[in-house]
């Protein structure tokens with residue numbers, strides 16, 4: 001069925017999520033361009049195979065039961081094109097490490113804040129990822145997407161970006177044009193190292209995780225679930241192999257042998273503890289259950 005494409009059958013999902021949990025996927029397909037994505041989605045529709053679009057899996061918790069459909073992983077879409085006026089066009093699968101290195105070499109500044117986040121630009125756009133008072137949407141000129149077998153170019157204002165939200169969830173992000181500004185490579189490298197060190201100091205970057213589990217509640221003043229979890233002395237609480245990080249209470253880490261159920265049970269436990277003090281949190285991470293049809297773009 002997928003013979004013409006790069007794909008793996010019965011693939012271990014553990015290898016495709018930074019949490020390192022999950023069962024097997026019936027198929028993982030690695031399209032190299034929009035046409036291949038389109039053809040794969042058409043095959044899946046025709047054969048009633050459910051699909052899920054994946055970047056680097058740094059925000060996705062896979063099920064221990066796996067996924068009986070096709071994961072369409074965009075990691076092989078790797079083009080970076082430098083355009084005029086400090087604009088760069090980046091394909092969805094480029095990871096933020098590689099992107100920052102390339103931008104630094106070309107003297108383009110702006111994205112240093114996200115250096116160290118193990119995401120693809122596609123996933124980062126969908127989630128409107130951010131940190132250190134920046135969000136990716138600040139730099140977006142336009143986003144190219146595939147929806148219903150057609151390619152559309154969306155202006156930033158059409159993407160409905162807000163805190164960890166966009167309306168790109170139901171399309172496949174193919175690429176984006178980002179507006180950056182000129183800076184000396186030495187200065188850019190200095191900024192990158194600064195942000196990377198801050199992350200390493202405060203977050204358990206050395207352990208498998210999905211980053212912050214819960215969204216900050218954007219009331220005035222803001223409510224930070226991680227601070228409340230810390231205050232309730234829940235750092236270090238474990239269920240099976242999943243642990244509330246002792247370094248950052250907003251992260252759940254895999255101590256080596258966690259199952260997806262361990263992680264989910266620990267999330268539910270924290271949600272209950274927060275509810276007991278009157279705080280209802282929203283998950284930042286995406287949970288892909290076996291029975292779910294992830295995305296049918």
Ligand SMILES: Cc1cc2nc3c(=O)[nH]c(=O)nc-3n(C[C@H](O)[C@H](O)[C@H](O)COP(=O)(O)OP(=O)(O)OC[C@H]3O[C@@H](n4cnc5c(N)ncnc54)[C@H](O)[C@@H]3O)c2cc1C
Nearest residue numbers: 055056057058059119120122123124129130131173210211
């Ligand atoms: C150590 C660590 C630190 C982190 N720090 C931060 C941080 O500081 N700030 C922050 O915002 N996040 C952070 N994260 C979370 C995560 O990196 C982000 O949510 C990121 O945006 C996910 O990108 P990804 O490529 O891994 O997407 P995935 O996890 O693969 O996918 C996330 C969602 O996007 C969808 N998706 C992915 N690519 C596409 C595409 N091309 N088209 C359509 N849909 C797509 C998926 O279906 C899924 O719903 C961190 C995670 C880790 C592990």
